[in-house]
Amino acid sequence: MDDDIPALLPLHQVAPLRTQADLHHQWRAMMGPLGFGSRRLWLLFLDPDDRPTELLMQIDDIPDVPREGETDSLLRLCHEVRREHGLGRVAVLLSRPGEGPVRASDRRWGRALLASGRRLDVPLAPLHLAHDAAVVPLAGDDLLAVV
Structure with missing residues (x-):
């Protein structure tokens, strides 16, 4: 169980989220106590310097x-938001109930979003x-694993 919840800082105090570890720390702070009733996608828009913005979409x-076509539609919207607001990367977190290792359904979402x-x-x-139980990166090896 991942009980170490970092403090959620005001956005103007958050350092740039340039590494996987930076992103992990931010997502862990944003998720608070873990436990999910359904699957959700979280999209956090970063500015050109990789600092988080107030633009957070939860699906x-x-x-x-x-x-x-679902992920294409979603990423088209992200493209427009980025263009309109002059933003940088989009950080994505998939949340779901249950524990354990990365599942085939997690891999499908990850692969589709990246594509x-x-x-x-x-x-x-x-x-x-x-x-x-935890917040973990969806690393390349996880996404390449046989479904």
Whole structure:
């Protein structure tokens, strides 16, 4: 169980989120006590210097597997928000109930988001997963694992 919850600082006090460790720390602070009733996607827009902005989208009750075109639609919206506000990367966290290792459904979301980001020229920060016991990076090895 990941009980070490860092303090959630005001945005103007948060250092740039340039590494996976920086992002992990921020997501862990933002999630607070862990425990999720459904799957959600969290999209945090970073400024060009990788500092978090007030723009945070939360998409509730996402399906286990992304539907055809779903991640493209989402990343098109992110592209427009970035362009309109002059922003940088988008940090993405998938949260879900349960514990344990990365699941096939987590991998499908991660792969689909990364593919849409590449296709639509939306730079994504390292992806993260939060479940009832921990916040972890969705690392390349996790996403490459056989489903």
